[in-house]
Amino acid sequence: MGAYKDFSSLIVNAAMAQMMPFVEANKTALGEVLLNHALDLDGPKVLGRAKHMTSKEAYAARLSRGWFEVQHSEKALSDTQVYLRRFPFERTSVRRESYLQFHIEAYFHELYVFELRTERFLKMIDRQFRRDPEVPKSKEICEALMALVKTTMKVRTEVRGAHVHGEYRLSDEGIDRLSSLGLLSLRGRSKLTLLLRKAYEREYVLVRRRLLAYVRQANQDLMALLDAVCEELGKIVFNEDGTLRVPRGIR
Secondary structure (H helix, E strand, O other): OOHHHHHHHHHHHHHHHHHHHHHHHOHHHHHHHHHHHHHOOOOOOOOOOOOOOOHHHHHHHHHHHHHHHHHHHHHHHHHHHHHHHOOOOOOOOOOHHHHHHHHHHHHHHHHHHHHHHHHHHHHHHHHHHOOOOOOOOHHHHHHHHHHHHHHHHHHHHHHHHHHHHOOOOOOOHHHHHHHHHHHHOOOOOOHHHHHHHHHHHHHHHHHHHHHHHHHHHHHHHHHHHHHHHHHHHHHHHEOOOOOEOOOHHHO
16 A cells, blocks of 8 residues: 555544544434435434534544545546546437547546645645644645645646636547547448548547546556655654644644
8 A cells, every 4th residue: 555545544543533532422413414314314414412522523523524525536536547448328419529528627627626625635734733843844844745736736737727717628639630520420321421430430549548548647646646745744644653643732
């Protein structure tokens, strides 16, 4: 396992250990809320009057929720590789080039979300520990990690910015060519039309393979970034025995 997976596992275990008194004190109410939410039953779907969290429990809850957002974004980016491997809409009005366009645009958008979620988590850790004498270099570490995230993500998130704020949609030469071939081969059964349809099928395989390779490499770079971030962040967030380090200001 890499540093990212180790860090994620420690977050779950350490946060749960810190919050266990709150969970035990509100076990019945929590069970009812979860069941109502999962099965869409009548009754409360949000925890109402309950034992107030201690400052340590509230910190553990914020920490785990903030990291869950980073994990959720990473999973969405990873899932794009699965989406691009196959086209599940044969014999529908959805065209293959539209399917590719949709998922590539969604991928670049999620890269931007990932950057924001990661930076927000790092800022939270920075605010909590910057004056804690037990981790005197926390501010320096967090600022360096935020700079690393911004630098690593810059090229790919700029593509998303141009797509959202520019005059035209995200343009990919291969997808554009597929669209043209699709229009030219839409009707008729002439020899030229049949040749264009074969060209469309061949081009689709090439474009999909190229986009999949791009996403796969981008996700590998993303995982390397997460490993680097978690390697350093773990020194702030956890004690040497793997338990959650609680910031001095909320002890």
